[in-house]
Amino acid sequence: MAVMHEMLSNNAFATMNRLEKGEEGVVYAVPDVRLLASLGIRSGKRVRVLAKSFASGPVIVDIERRSVVVDRSLAAQITIRK
Amino acid sequence: MSCATTKSRDTKHKKILLMGLPNVGKSAIFSRFTGMHVMVSNYTGTTVEFTEGKMAVGDDTYTLIDVPGVYDIKQSVDDAERVAVSMLEEKPDAIVFVVDALNVESSVYLLMQVLEYKLPTVVALNRVDLLKVRSMRIDHRVIQAALNVPVVPTIALGGDSLDLVKERLARDLASPDAPHYVLEENELKRWDWVERITARALKPLSDNATIRQDRFAFLIRPWPGLPIAIGVLFLMFAAVIGIGMGLRQFLIMPLFEGIRIGEHTVGLFPWIRAGVEALGITGTFQRVLVGEYGFLIKGIEWPFGLVLPYVLSFYLSMSILEDTGYLPRLAVLLDGVFKKIGLPGNTIIPLLLGYGCGIPAILSTRSMRSRKQRVAVAVMISLAVPCVAQSSAFMFLLVEHSLLALVLVFMISVFAMVLAGFVMDRIKREPMPLTLTELPEMLAPNPALVGKKLLFRVRHYVKDGAIPMVIAIVVTAFLYEFGILDVAGRAMAPVVSGWLRLPEEAATPLIIGIVRRELAVLPLIDMNLSTVQLFTGAVVALFYVPCVAMIATLAKEFNAKVAVGTLLFTTTTAIVIGGLMARLGGLLATWLG
Numbered sequence: 001m002a003v004m005h006e007m008l009s010n011n012a013f014a015t016m017n018r019l020e021k022g023e024e025g026v027v028y029a030v031p032d033v034r035l036l037a038s039l040g041i042r043s044g045k046r047v048r049v050l051a052k053s054f055a056s057g058p059v060i061v062d063i064e065r066r067s068v069v070v071d072r073s074l075a076a077q078i079t080i081r082k
Numbered sequence: 083m084s085c086a087t088t089k090s091r092d093t094k095h096k097k098i099l100l101m102g103l104p105n106v107g108k109s110a111i112f113s114r115f116t117g118m119h120v121m122v123s124n125y126t127g128t129t130v131e132f133t134e135g136k137m138a139v140g141d142d143t144y145t146l147i148d149v150p151g152v153y154d155i156k157q158s159v160d161d162a163e164r165v166a167v168s169m170l171e172e173k174p175d176a177i178v179f180v181v182d183a184l185n186v187e188s189s190v191y192l193l194m195q196v197l198e199y200k201l202p203t204v205v206a207l208n209r210v211d212l213l214k215v216r217s218m219r220i221d222h223r224v225i226q227a228a229l230n231v232p233v234v235p236t237i238a239l240g241g242d243s244l245d246l247v248k249e250r251l252a253r254d255l256a257s258p259d260a261p262h263y264v265l266e267e268n269e270l271k272r273w274d275w276v277e278r279i280t281a282r283a284l285k286p287l288s289d290n291a292t293i294r295q296d297r298f299a300f301l302i303r304p305w306p307g308l309p310i311a312i313g314v315l316f317l318m319f320a321a322v323i324g325i326g327m328g329l330r331q332f333l334i335m336p337l338f339e340g341i342r343i344g345e346h347t348v349g350l351f352p353w354i355r356a357g358v359e360a361l362g363i364t365g366t367f368q369r370v371l372v373g374e375y376g377f378l379i380k381g382i383e384w385p386f387g388l389v390l391p392y393v394l395s396f397y398l399s400m401s402i403l404e405d406t407g408y409l410p411r412l413a414v415l416l417d418g419v420f421k422k423i424g425l426p427g428n429t430i431i432p433l434l435l436g437y438g439c440g441i442p443a444i445l446s447t448r449s450m451r452s453r454k455q456r457v458a459v460a461v462m463i464s465l466a467v468p469c470v471a472q473s474s475a476f477m478f479l480l481v482e483h484s485l486l487a488l489v490l491v492f493m494i495s496v497f498a499m500v501l502a503g504f505v506m507d508r509i510k511r512e513p514m515p516l517t518l519t520e521l522p523e524m525l526a527p528n529p530a531l532v533g534k535k536l537l538f539r540v541r542h543y544v545k546d547g548a549i550p551m552v553i554a555i556v557v558t559a560f561l562y563e564f565g566i567l568d569v570a571g572r573a574m575a576p577v578v579s580g581w582l583r584l585p586e587e588a589a590t591p592l593i594i595g596i597v598r599r600e601l602a603v604l605p606l607i608d609m610n611l612s613t614v615q616l617f618t619g620a621v622v623a624l625f626y627v628p629c630v631a632m633i634a635t636l637a638k639e640f641n642a643k644v645a646v647g648t649l650l651f652t653t654t655t656a657i658v659i660g661g662l663m664a665r666l667g668g669l670l671a672t673w674l675g
Contacts, residue, residue: 069520
């Protein structure tokens with residue numbers, strides 16, 4: 001947890017929900033949620049935020065030309081290296 | 083809702099499974115192979131139950147099974163995945179596996195899981211044509227060599243590439259040869275392996291081609307996504323009304339009511355009236371045939387003159403919208419808002435379908451994971467979403483008297499829907515399932531496909547909508563002419579006249595409205611009602627019994643408790659709100675002078 005905290009306070013890392021529209025990064029750590037891997041959200045993959053839906057709606061990211069829709073609360077558990 | 087047999091298992095013939103990720107064209111391939119119609123849409127989860135049909139391969143006939151699309155069968159959690167696994171465990175004779183050219187990585191990953199069952203498999207590498215949009219091409223031989231399984235590039239929606247799949251299948255079934263491939267037990271390593279294969283198979287069209295990202299992401303951003311959503315829905319509404327009214331006024335009604343040619347009126351109804359007269363039928367029987375509820379006139383005019391034009395215009399618009407891939411984007415745009423009432427954004431799809439017919443709308447909730455959510459959406463549709471038949475009846479009833487009343491009825495419908503959703507969410511709180519999905523490609527609708535879908539839905543309307551309507555009208559004609567409806571009217575007077583402030587005869591729509599939603603509206607047309615009474619009648623009809631077929635669907639999809647509960651809830655709401663509206667409308671009318 002301490003390591004995680006240090007990583008996030010270091011500007012090189014952010015959780016996916018913190019990225020702004022148009023921002024890019026590489027997936028660093030993902031929670032153990034099924035379908036994430038199948039949808040392409042695996043560590044090492046480059047993602048780019050296409051849109052953030054309003055009213056705390058999902059984050060839509062581009063992963064190798066796929067548009068993947070990720071719940072805002074799930075995006076908060078995905079660490080991205082900017 | 084499909085003419086293909088569902089669930090009744092065929093044990094005579096040998097079996098072939100059709101498998102792959104969701105929304106990769108399995109149902110389109112199924113239709114081409116079997117010649118049967120299956121609902122095909124450009125969004126995930128159109129096929130939830132499996133569908134089977136006959137398919138000739140070589141000299142043999144096989145049963146082809148359209149298995150619902152899944153991403154992963156290792157940890158089968160939801161219904162679709164369990165169905166897929168149990169079908170594989172029954173050892174089918176062969177598998178046609180559809181790899182999506184737009185999503186090779188996840189397709190190949192699932193393909194590896196399927197190949198572990200060691201069954202003869204032919205791979206259809208589908209949608210190769212769409213790779214051009216992404217400035218990419220694919221070498222199918224890379225996958226073929228890596229997994230030692232035959233791979234045929236296909237375009238399911240056109241061309242004859244599917245014949246090659248069949249030929250290959252015929253050869254494999256003649257000499258089954260189990261595939262052997264690199265088995266990577268560690269999941270992470272397996273993804274690495276799949277990534278390497280994918281990288282080798284996919285090539286940019288030219289060296290300087292840049293791979294474009296989703297150009298339609300703006301549809302999901304609040305700006306300009308929200309105004310566009312309002313625009314699209316408004317455009318759809320306008321198209322449904324415009325095309326529907328046009329068809330009715332310029333095509334169908336001239337055919338029915340007739341056009342004057344010289345001294346003669348040439349048309350269906352004048353002929354029927356003349357025919358009945360020529361046969362010397364008089365008195366009560368004449369009236370049963372061509373009188374107030376004369377079924378030779380109303381039995382044709384209501385289902386085909388009033389409702390059919392709007393069935394055509396609604397399903398034309400809906401089928402086009404479904405094929406573009408816009409609906410899942412609308413669902414994502416509204417996801418945050420819908421979550422406020424405990425429902426996912428894709429609830430918008432069953433709700434929109436409900437404006438066509440409630441039955442396919444309720445069936446389409448099968449792709450939702452939570453039962454509580456399914457019931458909530460079904461109740462919302464049963465209570466407050468008027469089907470296309472009822473909406474066209476509203477239009478016919480109100481458009482000339484008061485456009486304001488018509489708009490108010492639809493506004494009340496939306497308001498009640500939201501309120502019902504909100505209340506049900508408060509009654510029973512449940513953690514929201516996480517939204518996690520991918521968006522389909524935005525595509526230009528294929529006119530042939532839209533035409534097929536429209537034809538299928540219109541045929542469905544005639545069979546399951548128009549025919550029951552005609553039967554109900556025949557029964558009504560007899561009950562009316564033999565004075566039975568009068569008796570019922572007097573019995574129901576306290577409610578109908580006392581509380582709802584409608585004439586006694588308005589008991590008729592309440593009685594026959596149990597059978598079909600629009601029949602709770604149509605008899606009001608000829609009663610010379612005031613605007614307030616028309617409005618009251620429309621509001622009662624909106625919330626009233628959602629038709630026999632829908633109650634049966636609720637009982638079948640959920641249980642008798644849900645069906646009876648919905649029936650009581652909607653009917654009570656209808657009477658209570660109707661009475662309030664009669665008083666409120668009365669006040670408003672005197673106030674406005």
